[in-house]
Amino acid sequence: MKKIAILASGSGSNAEKIMEYFQDSEIAQISLIASNKKDAFVLERAKKFDVPTFIFNKADLEAGLLTRMLLGLEVDLVVLAGFLLKIPENLIRSFPDKIVNIHPALLPKYGGKGMYGMHVHQAVKAAKDEETGITIHLVNENYDEGKVVFQAGVEVQESDTPEDIAQKVHELEHKYFPNVIESLL
Ligand SMILES: Nc1nc2c(c(=O)[nH]1)N[C@@H](CN(C=O)c1ccc(C(=O)N[C@@H](CCC(=O)O)C(=O)O)cc1)CN2
Numbered sequence: 615m616k617k618i619a620i621l622a623s624g625s626g627s628n629a630e631k632i633m634e635y636f637q638d639s640e641i642a643q644i645s646l647i648a649s650n651k652k653d654a655f656v657l658e659r660a661k662k663f664d665v666p667t668f669i670f671n672k673a674d675l676e677a678g679l680l681t682r683m684l685l686g687l688e689v690d691l692v693v694l695a696g697f698l699l700k701i702p703e704n705l706i707r708s709f710p711d712k713i714v715n716i717h718p719a720l721l722p723k724y725g726g727k728g729m730y731g732m733h734v735h736q737a738v739k740a741a742k743d744e745e746t747g748i749t750i751h752l753v754n755e756n757y758d759e760g761k762v763v764f765q766a767g768v769e770v771q772e773s774d775t776p777e778d779i780a781q782k783v784h785e786l787e788h789k790y791f792p793n794v795i796e797s798l799l
């Protein structure tokens with residue numbers, strides 16, 4: 615049975631879809647949901663699925679505390695699902711090509727520092743792009759520059775608000791992320 619840990623900083627709708635997907639799986643289990651925000655709603659979602667949770671801060675992350683926990687749990691894949699801190703070298707070195715992130719745009723467009731959540735959809739709207747989408751990629755030391763493993767696009771209408779765009783992107787994320795995660799195990 616493969617073990618998956620999810621890191622998330624916010625609501626956790628992607629984390630919930632992943633927990634649902636693997637709930638009765640014989641291939642993998644969600645061993646941990648970890649967050650850097652003690653009030654993140656993802657922690658409530660974890661309780662519904664009886665998934666253990668762990669709260670940490672940026673100093674813990676950079677000191678290797680989370681890395682040691684994930685190694686101790688013998689996690690096979692680390693999934694970033696709306697996680698908003700930079701993954702440090704100590705974690706990347708311990709899980710080479712085993713950390714995967716979902717980004718709410720078609721990288722390399724709209725990536726890098728500051729490009730997260732609604733900031734991304736606002737930028738797509740401001741640019742009057744006719745398409746956006748999702749990118750699922752392996753994580754390296756820089757934001758949004760790791761190897762792309764999957765992309766999917768969706769049309770943006772002129773009348774779409776950033777919130778409409780966010781909804782369309784979330785639908786893509788929920789549809790594809792669990793399957794792509796399974797393909798990486
Ligand atoms: N080493 C890596 N760490 C992380 C990556 C990555 O590709 N390599 N992806 C991000 C997720 N992400 C985009 O997909 C992303 C998240 C957050 C930011 C950002 O600018 N964060 C702010 C802090 C925000 C906060 O603390 O609320 C910042 O760094 O100033 C950019 C991209 C996860 N980690």
Ligand SMILES: NCC(=O)N[C@@H]1O[C@H](COP(=O)([O-])[O-])[C@@H](O)[C@H]1O
Pocket residue numbers: 622624625626627628629695696697716717718729730731734783784787
């Ligand atoms: N750059 C990172 C980033 O913006 N990640 C995005 O945060 C959202 C989390 O939603 P969720 O908490 O409902 O899963 C998702 O749209 C994800 O792509």
